Amino acid sequence: MTQQDRLSSTFSALSDPTRRAILAKLALGETSVTELAKPFDMSLPAISKHLKVLEHAGLISRGREAQWRPCRIEGAALKDVDAWLENYRQFWEQSFDRLEAYLTVLQAKDKTPARRKKK
Amino acid sequence: MTQQDRLSSTFSALSDPTRRAILAKLALGETSVTELAKPFDMSLPAISKHLKVLEHAGLISRGREAQWRPCRIEGAALKDVDAWLENYRQFWEQSFDRLEAYLTVLQAKDKTPARRKKK
DNA sequence: TTAGTAGTTAACTAGCCGGTTACTTAACCA
């Protein structure tokens, strides 16, 4: 799969609130499908489909333990998103920098120079 | 619009390679619709639709200059994505941290303690 | 073997999405 396609399927997978909620739950630890499905007013097959989408996007992986298929988060796909986003950081830190620059001008010159906001 | 919906429409907008390419071009500066459309083997109305999606997701905004509608990037929506992503950073820095910890153990104790990777 | 639990697959449906062509609107210019 090309990098483009990978990013596309990752963003696509993340565009569904149910799937993001599943990820949020998985962030707390590995869980079974039924357990993941509990909070949702939705059939189990629907959840199963969502998990397949997440798995195909590389956002989760699934093991096997007796009759359970525990799911866990895989960070690699999210790392790609982070790397993509990095190219655009200037566009939301810009206004901050301008404000910062403005305040720097307003304030006394003997203050230490403003540092870039650390993420 | 709820925060959930906003994130959903942002991720959804970003899930199309054409739209990401448009953003990449806009990162170089404000541009007209026709100019944006040039690299794509696609009709102008198709581009117009993509721009509408990006605008609806808050990723771009459009001005008016005579018969041109210059487009520019809006950082706010991307900032939300970054904030969301931040909750998951551990999942792709984890292995790095483990390696770092391992190396720290291996190396001499008189080294300065390892710092978290700055983004 | 039988019953129960965990999960997937199949088949279907309604609605969205990304593209098209044809037409329209808006601003500039001769």
Add this chain to the structure above:
DNA sequence: TGGTTAAGTAACCGGCTAGTTAACTACTAA
């Protein structure tokens, strides 16, 4: 005025998506 350029709107089409129910697979346990 009429012509040209820039862009948006309308109507349509095919394929994908997210959900459903029903049936099936796989493992556990009595």
